[in-house]
Amino acid sequence: MEIKKENKRLKILFLPYWYPNQSNPTSGIFIREHAKAVSLYNEVIVIYSEGYEKKLKEIWQILSDKKEDGIRTIRIKSKKFFIPTISYLFYLWSIWQAFLKLLKEGWKPDIIHAHVYSSGVPAVILGKIYKIPALITEHSSEFLCHTLNLFQRVKARFGMNRVKIILPVSGTLKEAIKFYGIKNNFEIIPDVVDTKIFHPAFLTNQGNKKKILFVGNLKSQKGVSYLLQSLFQLKQKRQDFLLDIIGNGPEKKEYEWLSKKLGLDEIVRFQGLKSKEEIAEFMRESCFVVIPSFTETFNVVCIEAMACGKPIIATNLPVLKEKITQEAGILVPPKDINALTKAIDYMLDHYQNYSPEKISQYAKENFSYEVIGKKLDDIYRKVINLK
Numbered sequence: 001m002e003i004k005k006e007n008k009r010l011k012i013l014f015l016p017y018w019y020p021n022q023s024n025p026t027s028g029i030f031i032r033e034h035a036k037a038v039s040l041y042n043e044v045i046v047i048y049s050e051g052y053e054k055k056l057k058e059i060w061q062i063l064s065d066k067k068e069d070g071i072r073t074i075r076i077k078s079k080k081f082f083i084p085t086i087s088y089l090f091y092l093w094s095i096w097q098a099f100l101k102l103l104k105e106g107w108k109p110d111i112i113h114a115h116v117y118s119s120g121v122p123a124v125i126l127g128k129i130y131k132i133p134a135l136i137t138e139h140s141s142e143f144l145c146h147t148l149n150l151f152q153r154v155k156a157r158f159g160m161n162r163v164k165i166i167l168p169v170s171g172t173l174k175e176a177i178k179f180y181g182i183k184n185n186f187e188i189i190p191d192v193v194d195t196k197i198f199h200p201a202f203l204t205n206q207g208n209k210k211k212i213l214f215v216g217n218l219k220s221q222k223g224v225s226y227l228l229q230s231l232f233q234l235k236q237k238r239q240d241f242l243l244d245i246i247g248n249g250p251e252k253k254e255y256e257w258l259s260k261k262l263g264l265d266e267i268v269r270f271q272g273l274k275s276k277e278e279i280a281e282f283m284r285e286s287c288f289v290v291i292p293s294f295t296e297t298f299n300v301v302c303i304e305a306m307a308c309g310k311p312i313i314a315t316n317l318p319v320l321k322e323k324i325t326q327e328a329g330i331l332v333p334p335k336d337i338n339a340l341t342k343a344i345d346y347m348l349d350h351y352q353n354y355s356p357e358k359i360s361q362y363a364k365e366n367f368s369y370e371v372i373g374k375k376l377d378d379i380y381r382k383v384i385n386l387k
Helices: 029-038 084-104 117-130 150-160 171-179 224-235 252-261 276-285 300-307 337-353 356-367 369-385
Strands: 011-016 043-053 060-068 071-079 111-115 134-138 165-168 210-215 241-246 268-272 288-291 312-315 329-332
Touching (some): 011 029, 011 084, 011 117, 029 111, 029 369, 043 084, 060 084, 071 084, 111 117, 117 134, 117 150, 210 276, 210 300, 210 337, 224 241, 224 252, 252 268, 288 300, 288 337, 300 312
Parallel strands (some): 011 043, 134 165, 210 288, 288 312, 312 329
Antiparallel strands (some): 060 071
């Protein structure tokens, strides 16, 4: 995937607060996708703190410094102190020291791009000291759920009111951020889908059962319990379907228990965590994807399913309505078991009426690496000219 540009490649420092790691390989995976999109047009280096650790002898240390997916990624840790505020100061110190390492090598970024409000604090501080413009892409559902505590609100306002621009991943998240009294320039930049992994294919070897797919964290706001109850209702009418559930989370055992209680053992299959490639294969083998969430900041699964050309049944949250038209699926009210049952019943008989080509083309034109990378490149150059 080569991108030819006449413009000089900029140096972009990513400071993510979440990022995939050994203990949680799916954490902030969408941020890594942003980094890969940006790297098509510009040089990217990532500095990521993997958190605090009591056993560290020093205030901070480098865990690794190597290329990951073609992007230099510096992973660090800082010392944990019994006073949380001190631990956070150690975190800020560790980011600064890793930044100084880059400066000593002769690498000074043109832009500091923070991801998630907590990393906006070091981004702003470094930006002020070294006269580098900073910006924040926000992904956190804490704004939507109004769960920011006092310290989190202080961090969010400190960073977001001082960066050049805030880049929420959806219009819904933008309004939730503004609710906290944050006033700045905004531009919506959505998450990314890898269209080389997620792409359409003809259904083969479907057998007698039609496959439905859910992908996501197994926690209450994803609406899995409502999905299981709707399948229980539908089972009374028909049994020509299977549901694969991909994901893990705090409610997994509860959902397994509920599935067994409802007599769905032969219909619902819990598949656990899967790689992106495995998820894409499940999507291609499914008839459609269900997203029964009642809280979302973006939902990457939605655009992955669309890139595979699959119709979607989703709740009519504003963030999902932004992406799913009548040509791409059906929207139902959140927590409405009867409406969800009716939609699944209809989709089982009509999924073939949706055009995989049109659905996947929409995803490619709006969420591919090339499209999002170009949008961010345009913003970087605009911000530099505004210095």
